Structures are given as C-alpha cells and as structure tokens.
C-alpha cells in the first residue's frame with residue numbers, strides 16, 4: 001500500500017462496530033480500521049495525530065504481545081498502525097457516509113488524525129488458497145460472547161450461576177429497544193462442544209443474527225441484522241446465495257427443502273471449523289478440554305434438559321472455541337469481585353500517581369504486561385500487584401471478540417456430489433483491543449442493570465417453549481453423515 005498515493009475510490013465501506021469503522025480495498029485483501037468518536041466527545045475528536053497513532057499502536061502491541069500468546073499465533077492478526085493523507089481520509093469519510101446504518105451514526109469517523117489500523121481482510125481467504133476457485137470464499141462472522149457461568153464466591157445473586165449473561169442481557173436489550181426480538185442463541189451451547197447443542201446455537205444465530213452473526217461472500221456482506229429489525233430474515237434468499245457451495249448444480253431439490261439442506265450443510269462445515277484441532281495430525285485423536293461441571297449449561301437455553309445434561313461436554317484442546325473459552329475463564333472473580341480491586345487500584349493511584357506508569361495501567365502492552373497478567377498471585381494477598389494483575393486480566397478476557405471462519409469448496413466439479421466434501425478454510429479472531437481500564441465501573445453498573453432487569457421480567461412467569469422443533473433437535477439435524485474434510489490455510 002503506497003500511503004502517498006491513496007485514492008478513496010479504491011476503498012469501500014465494509015462494516016463498523018461501536019468504536020471503529022472498517023473500509024476494504026476493492027482489489028487487495030486489506031482493510032483499514034478507523035477510529036470513531038461520539039459527536040459529543042470533544043476531547044477525543046481532537047486527539048492529535050501522535051495521540052491517535054499511539055492509541056492504535058497500543059492496539060497493535062496488545063494483539064501481538066498479549067492476545068497472540070493467549071489465543072494462539074494462527075488466530076490473531078495484529079496489523080500495523082498507519083498514517084494516511086488527511087485529504088484521503090476526509091474524502092473517504094464523505095464517500096462511506098451514505099452506506100452507514102443509521103443506528104451507528106451517533107458516532108463519526110475520525111477525520112482529524114489521519115491514523116488507522118491496516119489489517120488483512122479476514123473475510124477473504126489468502127489468494128494462494130483461492131487459486132483456481134470458481135466461487136468467491138464464504139466468511140461467517142460470529143460474536144460468541146461469554147461462554148461460561150461464573151463460579152466466583154463474589155457473585156451475590158444465585159441466578160448468575162444458572163443463567164448466562166448473554167441470555168439475561170437479551171431481556172434488557174429488548175426493553176431498551178436495542179433489538180425487537182429475543183435471540184434464542186445461548187453462548188454456552190456454542191461453547192459446549194456437544195454437536196447437537198452447537199448445531200442449535202448456530203441455527204439460532206442464523207434466525208436472529210442481531211450483532212452476533214454475519215455472512216460475507218467474496219468480502220461482501222450478504223447476511224446480517226439490518227437496521228429495520230422488524231423484518232424477519234429471509235432464509236430462502238440466504239440459501240440461494242449458498243446453494244452453489246453445497247448442492248450440485250443439477251440438483252432437483254428446490255424451495256424450502258433446498259434451503260433446509262443448504263443451511264444444514266453450512267452449519268456442519270462451520271461446526272467442523274470451530275472444532276478443528278489445529279496442531280494435531282489428523283490421524284491422532286485430538287486431546288480434549290473437559291468443561292467444568294455446573295458451568296456449562298444455562299437454564300435460559302431453550303434446549304431440552306436431557307440434551308443439556310446428558311451430552312458430551314468437551315472441546316478439542318486446540319480448537320478456536322477452546323482457546324477463546326480458556327482465555328475468558330481467566331476471569332475467576334466476575335465483575336462483582338473485580339470492582340473492589342479496581343477501587344483498590346484507584347485509591348493507590350490517588351496516593352501515588354507516579355505508580356501509574358510502573359503498573360502499566362495504560363500500557364505499554366509488552367511482554368512484561370503479559371507477565372503481570374499471567375503471574376498474578378492466585379489468592380488475594382492484599383497487594384496492589386494482585387489488584388492490578390486481576391484488573392488487567394479482566395481486560396484481556398472481555399467478551400466482545402469476533403470470530404471469522406472463511407472457507408471455500410475445494411472440489412471443482414459440483415456436478416458429482418462426493419461422499420465427503422472438501423473445503424479449505426481459515427479461522428481468525430477480531431476486535432481484540434484492550435478495554436479501557438476505567439470502563440470497569442461502567443461494566444459493574446451494567447451487570448447490576450442486566451441482572452435486575454432479568455429478575456423483574458422473568459420471575460413472575462415461566463418461559464414457555466412454543467416451538468416443538470426447537471426442543472427436539474432430532475427433527476432438525478439433517479442426514480447423519482461423515483464430517484466434511486477441512487484443509488487449513490493460514491491467512
């Protein structure tokens with residue numbers, strides 16, 4: 001990328017979240033991730049170039065030095081902080097404005113600093129794996145959220161050890177108008193390692209994607225939750241997009257039946273990718289991570305009790321889900337246990353302001369920061385080191401990471417349906433930014449709100465299951481066949 005020859009016409013709107021806007025290059029598999037600011041946030045919108053560059057460099061360092069060792073080299077792409085011509089950024093901002101969803105327009109793209117994070121476009125497979133492919137790659141993006149129930153002794157409300165945060169949060173989101181319908185997705189089902197539970201978790205994500213699920217084809221978003229959330233997702237239209245990947249061109253299956261087959265195949269491939277053990281030769285049975293008893297089933301999940309309690313609950317040791325869950329579970333205190341430690345750190349910093357730098361509260365995110373997280377004493381010895389270690393640890397286990405699974409069919413001729421379809425694929429984890437140290441009080445207040453709201457809205461009535469199909473996955477699962485073959489390609 002020649003930074004002095006940037007042309008906004010080479011870039012297009014790709015997507016955005018709460019704090020960044022992403023544009024993708026029209027030819028090369030690259031994206032630029034630009035910061036966003038609230039229109040009311042004067043202080044940040046006037047960050048100097050040096051401050052913004054430092055902020056982005058911190059994100060790079062954090063991904064490289066903290067998250068890569070925790071989650072694995074193959075899943076994390078730290079990218080590079082870049083300085084762009086300011087004219088280019090302004091033109092780009094004007095160009096993408098009309099593509100932005102209204103719900104995200106409470107924030108504006110940073111057009112002051114000229115800084116951005118340049119990353120590989122993780123919705124595309126690298127060109128070597130696409131060689132000779134007739135079909136553009138498919139990318140499934142999942143924001144899985146927290147995959148376990150807290151067992152911390154600091155937790156004050158029993159319900160937190162029964163119902164997961166995502167399921168409780170749904171009620172608050174519905175009431176606050178963020179979404180129009182409850183999602184039936186439960187992260188504990190996705191992370192369970194049990195294929196039936198995982199199948200239904202993904203199916204529920206497809207049915208109600210909210211901000212947890214998107215599909216890209218050749219880098220273009222073809223399926224996501226639209227601003228107009230009143231409209232139910234058109235699954236037949238989605239299946240039309242996917243059909244060439246899963247059904248032979250001469251197939252006579254059509255209509256609703258074809259959609260079922262295609263979506264079933266999609267889920268199977270996705271599950272295989274999520275459960276693949278990356279470092280393990282295919283001939284060896286992968287080592288398993290057994291999930292801790294009592295922390296893997298959520299009472300709000302609508303799945304049948306037998307399925308929740310009696311199934312197999314373990315993940316292959318090096319699969320991406322095990323890596324994510326293992327890192328999330330470093331948080332053994334819960335926000336309720338963490339908030340007092342945050343206050344201890346605050347008090348210490350008030351008394352000794354110069355300690356802020358030694359304790360690396362705002363970085364740098366180097367090896368010694370990771371050591372602080374990893375070598376934090378197991379028990380609270382009353383020290384400031386323990387408090388800082390735990391607070392930093394929670395910042396690494398925050399739950400808004402996004403998973404990207406990209407795949408493409410390896411068999412060229414789909415006229416003949418092989419018994420075991422072959423796909424090339426890659427898996428990455430996005431949005432690994434360090435969470436601001438001072439967002440802990442906000443998290444603590446949000447936690448209390450979610451909890452109170454859930455208790456108020458659910459305790460008077462029992463939740464009723466209204467759809468027989470959903471309680472009995474046997475009606476859903478397609479033919480019981482051999483898994484597909486997946487060939488891993490690093491991005």
Ligand SMILES: O=P(O)(O)O[C@@H]1[C@@H](OP(=O)(O)O)[C@H](OP(=O)(O)O)[C@H](O)[C@H](OP(=O)(O)O)[C@H]1OP(=O)(O)O
Pocket residue numbers: 017018019169211398399400435439446
């Ligand atoms: O706190 P939560 O669980 O609501 O998560 C926030 C997300 O909301 P969600 O629950 O997924 O709808 C929220 O997602 P949306 O903007 O609502 O799509 C962000 O991911 C936010 O991250 P950040 O603070 O911008 O880095 C997320 O905040 P962090 O928890 O990561 O700070």
Ligand SMILES: Nc1ncnc2c1ncn2[C@@H]1O[C@H](COP(=O)(O)OP(=O)(O)OP(=O)(O)O)[C@@H](O)[C@H]1O
Pocket residue numbers: 014015016017018019020021022031033119120121122123141214400402430431
């Ligand atoms: N490297 C990448 N390659 C392809 N697409 C990307 C990449 N990084 C981000 N995206 C896309 O841009 C969207 C927004 O990016 P991201 O999740 O990083 O934003 P954010 O503002 O940090 O999110 P959040 O709402 O969690 O704060 C993602 O959902 C994804 O679709």
